[in-house]
Amino acid sequence: MSIVLSDQDKSTLRAAAYGAVSLMAAATGSPQKAATNAAIALRSATGLVGHVLAANAKDIELKGKTVAELADRVLPALTAAMKLLGEQAPAEAGNFHGTILLAIEAAQIHPDKANAIAAEMARKITAALDAGVAPAAAAAGPDRPELQKAIEEIVDSGFVGVSLRVHDERGEWVGSAGTAELGGAAKPPTNGHHRIGSNTKTFTATLVLQLVAEGRFGLDDPVVKHLPEFGLDERITVRMLLQHTSGVFNFTGEVYEDGTIAPGIPIPYGTTGQEWLDNRFKTYRPQELVELALAKPARFEPGTGWSYSNTNYVLARLLIEKVTGCSYAEEMQRLILGPLGLSGTVVPDASPELPEPHAHAYYRHGDTTVDVTRQNPSWTSTGGDMISTTQDLHTFISALLGGKLLPAPLLTEMCTPHPTGIPNMDYGLGVFVVTTDGGGTVISHNGAAVGHAALMYSTPDGRKTLTAALNCVDDANLTIGAAFQNAQQRLVNEVFGGGQADPA
Template sequence: MASTPTDQDTFTRQTVVSLPAAAGPDRQELQRAIDEIVGSGFVGATLRVHDERGEWVGSAGLAELGGTAKPPTNGHFRIGSNTKTFTAALVLRLVAEGRIGLDVPAADYLPEFELDPRITVRMLLQHTSGVFNHTGEVYADGTVVLGIPIPYGTTGKEWVDNRFATYRPEELVRLALSKPARFEPGTGWSYSNTNYVLVRLLIEKVTGRSLAEEMQRLIIGPLGLSGTVVPDASPELPEPHAHVYYRYEDAGQQQTLDITRHNPSWVSTGGDMISTTQDLHTFVSALNGGGLLPAELLAEMRTPHPTGIPNMGYGLGVFVQDTDSGGTLITHNGGIAGYATLMFSTPDGSRALTASLTCVDDAGLSIAAALQNAQQRLVDEVFSAGQTESTA
């Protein structure tokens, strides 16, 4: 059900209040956690926690290899697939305006791609369309089908050599549609960056404005997200920021390259946005606290679809995670070329964790195990037993 413009204005006028920062010594366990995470193989880490004790922000490690400064606690970073949560929220704002229908065939909005008419907007947001992932697919039998050059899965040099290339979203979609679908629409679940590239094009077709303009109008502007950027094909990252690196082989020699600047158009709306831990906190707290979407659309967003991942369903741009303590977390994390972003919130938005981890990345994603451990460590520290809540 669409809300009226008056309703929408009410949502956007709500103010997100940051709690006063707690003194560092009061949260020694959080500083110790990020110190140990850096010791596990990361270059740097920045963590922001909001809970009943207030706000805590800290960093550990280095902002830049060879330097001595810590990562800036107000630094910018590439948020990877957290972009999907912003994009899904934007679509739902347009649903509330009556501009988009969740269960309308995507082909009605984008006839030029001759999409399977069974694929709806909801399926794109939920990863149930079956559309091939333009950044490559790994099938159950271990078969790998490559898409465009990306930092993972090959030697890495091809991506390094093309890291400033510009890919237009239409190009990425046509490449994906040239490959066989993973399954019939609505009959499975498979994470595909192409779903969100299609969503970008759909937003732009419906509104007649760029994704960046619509994100500013409906998300960034109303929430005052001054550190959040939709970069399109720009390689720039606003100051201040920590640096990230990439290790690859060239002519039999190991090379390590600063890849902080690169053109993110290869992933497009699957993961190109830039933000800060403060802006991510403001966004996820407003989203889950009811300050961004009408209640019925927030419920739709957080209704989990089975993914095959234990205790983890996928709604519309968010994962819904069941915790060991019987509670629920609303989350989406992201990884893109040396940056890993964590974003977790209780269903009411009152307790949230946002973090950026930086590393020396490589084609084999050798940091993956350390990242999984870091994520679990921080979730355990912040959302301890008995303190999460259910969505009921």
């Protein structure tokens, strides 16, 4: 898109952005590291904001010898920046808002350790941003009324709240509808943290393919070569894990074509809902999940069918850790989160915490509705445990499909469709390859995580993306399921001109 801001406007944006970084750095115990982390987050910005923040920053003047004097200059600049974007580039107002929030979060280098000074500074920066939101939102609203209407109707269908982010030829649009929690009035944060469920698989598959690119193992290597301790069928390859063609039993249970159900670990759905709820802070180790799955009969001979199995991606995690000698989280940080500046994305392992800000997740059993925002995600492991934001999901899928994470041949392998038996929806390596009603192709992976759901869609070149976060009241009967499918379909239709809903 064309740059419509004056040089003075651009200077205001840069001063506000880097001023926020300076304030947060001063409030932490490690200012140099905090400033570095936050600056990386700023440089991850996309669109007009990204263009402005990436430019030479010599025109920034941050006068003031004390933190208080610096705050007196920076906080009004943040409000002014939000207002001018609302007036001159409304599609970028939410982008700037979300980028600054990611930067100040990145500056808090020990989020698990309380720092009252840093927390208070983060609150002041957020308040300064929000003071400029109202004019920006008013200016941006009429730009994409069809998108706002769509998410409001999705809320009406049964969701507590929805946040949506769209990047296309018209720029960026960000909006939310509904509420962040039951009985509350505040809308869901437009770039809040949420559990992304099976979107985790796309991150995991990308990490595996990056290790293939590094020569750590081959895509068609037998997995047993690297993980001999599990006694895997020697015909199962790395490719089959990512493609769901290994035939290994799904540790969260299998539903066969004749309707027969083979249970796995207790999950929130079906007859084990109460057991899951009562034990939602239990820790499962990846080896335990794999061993449980391998104790069950395989669904089919390796390579002879397609069946979605979380076990494949837990094996992929163990493969990553075995060949690198590092944890999955460390490798994710080295190859994806760090290079892309995805400071809002978390590999939680067994931690039940969800960083602020976030919308709440709920689970209803009988007459009781429980807030399950805090839950131990290790029961899905790398089949669906990660936490992210709509901005980070956009940055990730856009960079991935834009060729920034994988060599072209491996990206082609990733997006090569393999039949699933689902009409107009095939599977590559960690992604669904969807044929839209208009005959186009969309690359996607969606996910759900008990009261939270995430959508991630992109054109194959990464230039047009849709990312969304939904929060709801879940239950053992998956009552929200039909509304979730309809929500996916509605948003794909609005942004890409029609398509199939992702069943994951």
